[in-house]
Amino acid sequence: MTLQSELQATIAELVDGQRGILAADESGGTIAKRFASVGVESTEQSRRSYRSALLTSEELGEYVSGVILFEETLGQCDDQGIPLAQRAAAQKILPGIKVDRGKGPLPGALGDTITFGLDGLGERLRGYKKLGARFAKWREVYPLGPENPTELGLHANAEVLARYAAVCQREGVVPIVEPEVLMDGNHSIERSAAVNERVWHSVFHALHRHGVILELMLLKPSMVTPGSECARAEPQQVAEYTLRSLRRAVPAAVPSIHFLSGGQSPEEATANLNALNRLGNAPWQLSFSYGRALQQPALAAWRGREEHICAAQGALVRRARLNHLAMLGQYRD
Numbered sequence: 367m368t369l370q371s372e373l374q375a376t377i378a379e380l381v382d383g384q385r386g387i388l389a390a391d392e393s394g395g396t397i398a399k400r401f402a403s404v405g406v407e408s409t410e411q412s413r414r415s416y417r418s419a420l421l422t423s424e425e426l427g428e429y430v431s432g433v434i435l436f437e438e439t440l441g442q443c444d445d446q447g448i449p450l451a452q453r454a455a456a457q458k459i460l461p462g463i464k465v466d467r468g469k470g471p472l473p474g475a476l477g478d479t480i481t482f483g484l485d486g487l488g489e490r491l492r493g494y495k496k497l498g499a500r501f502a503k504w505r506e507v508y509p510l511g512p513e514n515p516t517e518l519g520l521h522a523n524a525e526v527l528a529r530y531a532a533v534c535q536r537e538g539v540v541p542i543v544e545p546e547v548l549m550d551g552n553h554s555i556e557r558s559a560a561v562n563e564r565v566w567h568s569v570f571h572a573l574h575r576h577g578v579i580l581e582l583m584l585l586k587p588s589m590v591t592p593g594s595e596c597a598r599a600e601p602q603q604v605a606e607y608t609l610r611s612l613r614r615a616v617p618a619a620v621p622s623i624h625f626l627s628g629g630q631s632p633e634e635a636t637a638n639l640n641a642l643n644r645l646g647n648a649p650w651q652l653s654f655s656y657g658r659a660l661q662q663p664a665l666a667a668w669r670g671r672e673e674h675i676c677a678a679q680g681a682l683v684r685r686a687r688l689n690h691l692a693m694l695g696q697y698r699d
């Protein structure tokens with residue numbers, strides 16, 4: 367198989383007009399916070415049981431075509447000794463892997479951040495591929511403030527995302543490009559629209575410079591919403607602003623847009639995706655790659671108890687199904 371046809375096959379399996387992606391790739395610190403919120407200690411064993419439960423949820427494969435794993439999970443097996451990535455693949459959920467190594471301040475750009483992990487990325491990807499990973503994810507984070515992101519922040523983050531995506535494609539791994547503009551703050555929806563648009567322009571400019579094939583990548587952006595300290599906007603308004611900005615900045619060659627949930631409630635994230643799909647006529651598939659908005663109800667049902675696993679799986683599959691309906695514009699609150 368040529369590199370291109372390998373990437374094309376992965377895109378075809380991920381993008382089928384019906385299903386989204388489950389983000390289950392929380393880093394050590396983040397999963398510890400999520401577990402603490404339901405009174406569970408984060409250990410190798412508790413992370414394995416929880417994520418193993420998620421991936422083996424019956425019928426999840428009807429609504430989810432891919433799962434993003436953390437490196438640790440890619441190396442873990444279930445109680446029968448079957449690799450978790452294989453359990454996912456058995457229900458037609460492609461395993462993917464988060465490959466960035468977290469973020470820190472960007473020197474020279476006060477308030478902006480930059481993500482680490484480019485060194486040795488090609489070699490790491492070859493290893494992940496052997497363990498079953500077919501796609502990857504890299505997140506750049508853009509705090510939104512009166513002075514941020516700065517011009518330097520925009521340029522540096524876009525450059526890193528493009529370098530990551532180019533390495534992935536060279537290794538036959540489909541890159542998910544995730545520029546996350548944070549919801550934190552008291553900014554208006556208009557400001558969020560303007561900033562997201564600038565971020566996407568800079569990212570696609572960099573992807574072009576680095577020769578990334580747009581047909582063989584996926585975009586994982588934020589939705590355009592007011593800051594989290596402001597009143598929530600109606601789904602119709604979020605959808606209109608988001609689609610307008612995406613149309614201005616994202617080439618039609620990109621096959622699918624998989625939104626992150628970024629602190630929206632599960633219900634909000636579904637209602638907004640539904641409104642986006644009801645607008646119609648977008649040149650890309652509009653789908654989901656939610657972490658919190660898919661997992662929150664499952665985590666709350668589980669609370670670390672073996673006997674609650676079924677309920678947790680039911681809660682996850684329910685949210686996945688509702689988001690599948692939102693992709694079709696058929697979700698009703």
Ligand code: 13P
Nearest residue numbers: 389626627628656657658
């Ligand atoms: P949220 O949907 O919780 O924002 O997570 C998605 C993700 O993968 C962030 O990198």
